[in-house]
Amino acid sequence: MAQGLLAPVELLAYDGSGIDGGFYKQVNGWAQSAPHWLDQLIKTWSALGLGLFAVLMLLAWWQARRADSVVMARVLASPLIVVVAYLANSLLKSLVQEVRPCQQLGTSTLEACPGAGDWSFPSNHTVIAFAAAAALWFAYRWIGWVALGAAVLMGASRVWVGVHYPHDVLVGAAVGLLVGLLLGWTAGRAAPLVDRMRAGALAPLLGSGPAIAQA
Numbered sequence: 001m002a003q004g005l006l007a008p009v010e011l012l013a014y015d016g017s018g019i020d021g022g023f024y025k026q027v028n029g030w031a032q033s034a035p036h037w038l039d040q041l042i043k044t045w046s047a048l049g050l051g052l053f054a055v056l057m058l059l060a061w062w063q064a065r066r067a068d069s070v071v072m073a074r075v076l077a078s079p080l081i082v083v084v085a086y087l088a089n090s091l092l093k094s095l096v097q098e099v100r101p102c103q104q105l106g107t108s109t110l111e112a113c114p115g116a117g118d119w120s121f122p123s124n125h126t127v128i129a130f131a132a133a134a135a136l137w138f139a140y141r142w143i144g145w146v147a148l149g150a151a152v153l154m155g156a157s158r159v160w161v162g163v164h165y166p167h168d169v170l171v172g173a174a175v176g177l178l179v180g181l182l183l184g185w186t187a188g189r190a191a192p193l194v195d196r197m198r199a200g201a202l203a204p205l206l207g208s209g210p211a212i213a214q215a
Contacts, residue, residue, distance in 0.1 A: 014098040016121060017105055020166045024159065028107045031160050043110045046157035049150065050125060053082075053132040056147050060139050065207025069194035071139050072206060076194070077187035078135035085131035085179035086124060089172065093119040102162050109162030123164045126155040126172030127179075134180025138187065151176070 017024070031039060057078050064072040098121035102113035129151035137144025155169040198206045 014096055014121070015104055016098045016165050016167065017101065021101065021105060024101050024165050025105065025107065027159050027166075028109075028162055031110055031162065032108060039110050042157050042160050045153065046111060046125070046161045049154050049157070050128055052150055053129060053147060056136060056143055056150075057132070060136055060143050063140060063143075065205075066210065068209050069191040069198065070188040072198075072209075073190040073194045074135070074139040074184060074187045077183065077190065078132060078139065081135040081180055081183045081187070082128055082131045084183060085127050085176050088179060089122055089124055089127040089175050092122060092175065093124075096121050098165075098168070100163060101165050107162055111161040111163055114163060120164055121168045122172035122175055123155065123158050123168045124172070125158055126151070126164075126169045127176040129154040130173045130176030131180040132176075134177050135184040135187070137180075138184040 031042075057075070060075045060078070061072075064075040097119050100114050100118065100120045101107065102109045103116070129147075133144055133147035133151045136147050151173070155173055158164040158169055159166050194206065197203075198208055
């Protein structure tokens with residue numbers, strides 16, 4: 001179940017264990033004593049769960065073919081918003097350079113402990129998940145709420161499998177929400193561009209808006 005116990009090491013990069021290392025160890029203990037099926041379920045979700053957000057974006061696009069161009073603009077912007085959030089988070093990671101808890105504390109993990117230089121703070125998975133949820137919320141509230149629930153589970157899973165501190169996840173959620181809300185709110189301004197695309201060769205992909213629903 002575990003990937004092996006690493007010996008605690010002295011590292012020059014930032015040590016975040018003083019923030020919530022105790023709680024991280026408590027969660028790690030829960031994971032080590034949990035039923036195998038539960039650990040495997042969480043491990044699989046942690047590794048593959050981001051695919052659900054892509055599915056939700058596709059669902060939003062399918063729905064938006066019958067919606068006005070403001071909604072379609074927000075849907076089309078959602079993957080771009082995720083990319084922006086990821087890039088912003090990568091910059092923050094490179095500035096802080098926090099060592100992974102499984103390296104710093106030598107804990108046994110469900111997921112292989114990332115190597116040196118693969119920084120921990122903030123969590124990329126969490127940033128992506130929350131940015132996607134925020135962006136989709138502006139297009140369709142119900143899809144946004146589903147994505148938000150999945151984002152919470154994604155963040156929690158990153159601590160459970162042992163590769164992030166809780167504060168990595170909390171700040172990752174804040175970064176993802178901040179970028180997603182700011183850009184998601186402004187994405188609707190691209191509606192005139194969507195109108196032009198709907199009048200051109202992309203019409204079969206983008207639909208023609210409410211007129212379809214009335215047909």
